[in-house]
Amino acid sequence: xxxxxxxxxxxxxxxxxxxxxxxxxxxxxxxxxxxxxxxxxxxxxxxxxxxxxxxxxxxxxxxxxxxxxxxxxxxxxxxxxxxxxxxxxxxxxxxxxxxxxxxxxxxxxxxxxxxx
Amino acid sequence: xxxxxxxxxxxxxxxxxxxxxxxxxxxxxxxxxxxxxxxxxxxxxxxxxxxxxxxxxxxxxxxxxxxxxxxxxxxxxxxxxxxxxxxxxxxxxxxxxxxxxxxxxxxxxx
Numbered sequence: 645x646x647x648x649x650x651x652x653x654x655x656x657x658x659x660x661x662x663x664x665x666x667x668x669x670x671x672x673x674x675x676x677x678x679x680x681x682x683x684x685x686x687x688x689x690x691x692x693x694x695x696x697x698x699x700x701x702x703x704x705x706x707x708x709x710x711x712x713x714x715x716x717x718x719x720x721x722x723x724x725x726x727x728x729x730x731x732x733x734x735x736x737x738x739x740x741x742x743x744x745x746x747x748x749x750x751x752x753x754x755x756x757x758x759x760x
Numbered sequence: 761x762x763x764x765x766x767x768x769x770x771x772x773x774x775x776x777x778x779x780x781x782x783x784x785x786x787x788x789x790x791x792x793x794x795x796x797x798x799x800x801x802x803x804x805x806x807x808x809x810x811x812x813x814x815x816x817x818x819x820x821x822x823x824x825x826x827x828x829x830x831x832x833x834x835x836x837x838x839x840x841x842x843x844x845x846x847x848x849x850x851x852x853x854x855x856x857x858x859x860x861x862x863x864x865x866x867x868x869x870x
Contacts, residue, residue, distance in 0.1 A: 688864040689849050694857045703857045706761055746796035746811035
């Protein structure tokens, strides 16, 4: 069955780092662009980052550019999000999503809390 | 990368039809036919309801339909049911592999 499972969330102090993972199954992971989308508590959805199917192209929202890095390992069917210099405003549920010019498959999300 | 504009809330009685608008610019909604809509129930992941402006994924009820005119896209829910009560978000491609979401609309079934 087609599935995305995120992990790696937790509580981190401002200025700290965290790496999120997203394990894919049930589809040919290496054929699709993948994204990270986040949702702050009680707020709307915010697109965060994109990576091309082969990792050759990446892009980021202005709010995370220079601090977050998206990557993938197609041999492990896994997507990553390295988050550095974390701020309180990065507190959110982070979802990974498969893209076909729309986000057709979503993970269950992993919570990241930035607090001292 | 400004969020697309949606009404904060829309309500309707069971059986009625409601429409949610999503207004962007010529750089996103108006520039591409890659508008999608998502339904999100509390504490759940979003679910794709409409893609490419008006296409329905397999398994999504025909009561959900999408359209676009200029810089504004719309989602219509016909024959409103209690299970449709949720938050709805539009999303548009904005070029260079980037996307922008709408502000979200809470749908209440009266």
